[in-house]
Amino acid sequence: MKHSHDHNFLEQLDNQGLKKTELRLAVLKILSEANSPLSADEISQKLKKVSFDRATLFRTLKTFTEKHLISGIDLGEGCQRYEINCVTHHHHHHIICSQCKKIEIVPFCIPNEFKEFLTGRGYQEITHRMDFSGICVKCYKS
Amino acid sequence: MKHSHDHNFLEQLDNQGLKKTELRLAVLKILSEANSPLSADEISQKLKKVSFDRATLFRTLKTFTEKHLISGIDLGEGCQRYEINCVTHHHHHHIICSQCKKIEIVPFCIPNEFKEFLTGRGYQEITHRMDFSGICVKCYKS
DNA sequence: GTTTATGCAAATGGTTTGCACTCGA
DNA sequence: TCGAGTGCAAACCATTTGCATAAAC
DSSP: OOOTTTTHHHHHHHHTTOOOOHHHHHHHHHHHHOSSOEEHHHHHHHTTTSOOOHHHHHHHHHHHHHTTSEEEEEOSSSSEEEEEOOTTOOSOEEEEETTTOOEEEESOOOOHHHHHHHHHTTOEEEEEEEEEEEEOHHHHHO | OOOTTTTHHHHHHHHTTOOOOHHHHHHHHHHHHOSSOEEHHHHHHHTTTSOOOHHHHHHHHHHHHHTTSEEEEEOSSSSEEEEEOOTTOOSOEEEEETTTOOEEEESOOOOHHHHHHHHHTTOEEEEEEEEEEEEOHHHHHO
């Protein structure tokens, strides 16, 4: 899908005191147009037109994550996936098909009681991760 | 803590058609005496008395996981941790302290509705992962 | 003209693999 | 004895790091 806020990338980089380079703009564009979280490999593939170095890509992803422009997520595949952080992309969880690896967003989050329980146990700054895997309809039918 | 079913290790290996070697027995013993999931490194450290090879240890952990004698869990540290599977250790989730890395078991699991929702969406053989992190009381106080 | 970002090459860390040898059943 | 299990060395794969160059501001 196309986004109308492509031009915001420049602004976002500026706000974070980051220089606007071709790679950075390309990565932001790719992630904002993706409909599911992408691995570094997948981003690389979509970067065909842009010349870049793998180390630089990882540095970019790390910087963006630290500046909260993107989020890294782990679905147990042994690599990180990255998602753009924008107003329309708030906190959520995923399910990944164990066969075709298709990823969907899941429309629920953990009950408040969980966090309350842990707070009661003295934990501070609690974060959680939750994800699902299963065989999707398509794969199951075939 | 000491367990009275140490002698079951031999039996468990037998049941799975696995040969009873010193390393395997030692790993089962270590994991059954551990009070939180151990990484391959931590298991290695506890194996001081037994001579072993790192590759063999990983092969052992893989075999045990496949035979469901142990479970591998990922708490986002970049390595797997392993827990013994026995009658007294059923499905559960963890919280890890983001500072001291102490791991505790959390006494709740996801609501049934989550799985039901996904089943309704056509997913089969659904599994989930859920874990927490936060600063534990001890670390917070210091 | 600085500071920050990049490319290159090499290192890291957890884990896996190929192969010949060894040991448990 | 015979196949499963092991040690060793080397490979793997995602990611990181050091350093000198290049580009952004």
